[in-house]
Amino acid sequence: MTCARPRIPCESSVRHSVIALAIALSGCSGIQSALDPKGPKAAGVLHLTWFLVGTAAVVYVVVVAMLVWVLRRGSQSPVDLDPKLGTEVTEHHGGMKTWVVSATVMTTIILIGFVFVDLSTARSLSTVGGAAPLRIDVVGHQWWWEVKYPDPNDPQNDIETANEIHVPVGRAVLIKMKSGDVIHSFWAPNLDGKKDLIPGHETVTWFRADTVGVYRGQCAEFCGYEHAKMAFYVVAEPRIEFERWLAQQRAEASTPGDSLAQGGERVFLSSSCAMCHSIAGTGAGSNNGPDLTHLASRRTIAAGTLPNTAANLESWILDPQMIKPGAKMPANRIDPQSLRALVAYLQELK
Numbered sequence: 001m002t003c004a005r006p007r008i009p010c011e012s013s014v015r016h017s018v019i020a021l022a023i024a025l026s027g028c029s030g031i032q033s034a035l036d037p038k039g040p041k042a043a044g045v046l047h048l049t050w051f052l053v054g055t056a057a058v059v060y061v062v063v064v065a066m067l068v069w070v071l072r073r074g075s076q077s078p079v080d081l082d083p084k085l086g087t088e089v090t091e092h093h094g095g096m097k098t099w100v101v102s103a104t105v106m107t108t109i110i111l112i113g114f115v116f117v118d119l120s121t122a123r124s125l126s127t128v129g130g131a132a133p134l135r136i137d138v139v140g141h142q143w144w145w146e147v148k149y150p151d152p153n154d155p156q157n158d159i160e161t162a163n164e165i166h167v168p169v170g171r172a173v174l175i176k177m178k179s180g181d182v183i184h185s186f187w188a189p190n191l192d193g194k195k196d197l198i199p200g201h202e203t204v205t206w207f208r209a210d211t212v213g214v215y216r217g218q219c220a221e222f223c224g225y226e227h228a229k230m231a232f233y234v235v236a237e238p239r240i241e242f243e244r245w246l247a248q249q250r251a252e253a254s255t256p257g258d259s260l261a262q263g264g265e266r267v268f269l270s271s272s273c274a275m276c277h278s279i280a281g282t283g284a285g286s287n288n289g290p291d292l293t294h295l296a297s298r299r300t301i302a303a304g305t306l307p308n309t310a311a312n313l314e315s316w317i318l319d320p321q322m323i324k325p326g327a328k329m330p331a332n333r334i335d336p337q338s339l340r341a342l343v344a345y346l347q348e349l350k
């Protein structure tokens with residue numbers, strides 16, 4: 001037995017289709033995919049999605065099947081006309097009414113079912129999944145994420161970073177969110193649904209990463225020119241590694257090791273850099289832009305726009321507007337020697 005195309009056995013064709021479907025579905029996995037949940041909240045959202053899509057698909061198939069059946073039946077049986085009036089005989093209208101009533105009742109039951117499942121999912125996901133969640137504060141800015149880890153026992157231990165959120169795997173994380181300007185939306189699809197950050201109003205969400213990994217998040221509410229370049233990364237790591245990271249972030253910036261980096265520190269502190277950024281342990285203490293105390297420990301710069309490399313840092317410092325037009329950071333006139341020293345210094349901020 002062969003299919004319509006010559007010399008391709010049906011069995012082989014079916015196998016190819018299954019492989020193609022598997023490849024298509026595996027494309028849905030990855031570091032930024034709501035179809036590849038790595039925690040209970042994203043899994044709950046995905047289950048709800050499949051339930052809604054599955055039910056809608058069944059309804060669609062039933063409706064189309066009935067439409068085809070009615071059309072075939074209608075084309076096969078001639079229309080009975082009343083010999084006196086010349087109009088269609090109406091003896092089947094009683095049956096039609098039954099169909100309409102049944103369809104209306106079924107639709108109502110399905111819609112009420114949707115509301116019930118939706119509300120019960122929202123209710124179960126609103127409960128934080130785990131005792132003693134880790135508290136993280138996130139502030140959305142055009143166009144970057146300010147991230148703080150307050151220590152409830154000792155404010156001296158509070159840390160601040162940007163665009164990269166480290167979490168211990170298996171522990172719930174409670175995120176309190178605010179906006180510094182316009183409405184943003186925090187969305188790490190592998191871990192959680194979307195949650196808006198609203199000016200003047202604190203919102204709260206939580207998630208738990210059950211698998212070690214690096215997950216990409218994205219602002220999901222249009223917030224201006226560079227909305228698309230407002231990404232962040234969630235690094236889910238074993239508890240010991242997370243504690244090590246936390247201790248490292250609590251430390252002040254390291255002293256520059258060589259004369260080149262020492263020159264870079266002088267460039268930083270004497271230029272406009274220090275008017276917007278802070279580096280703990282130096283005279284730079286402004287909060288207009290991201291905290292740079294441990295900049296070199298982050299994977300990316302410019303809110304996930306570029307990998308954190310020396311070449312990208314140079315390009316970014318010289319002309320951020322080329323890379324992220326509209327960003328608040330202006331272009332900098334800086335001679336090549338000073339730029340090299342400045343980047344050497346920034347790369348030591350581990």
Ligand code: CUA
Pocket residue numbers: 140141143183184185219220221222223224226227228230
């Ligand atoms: Cu922030 Cu879109």
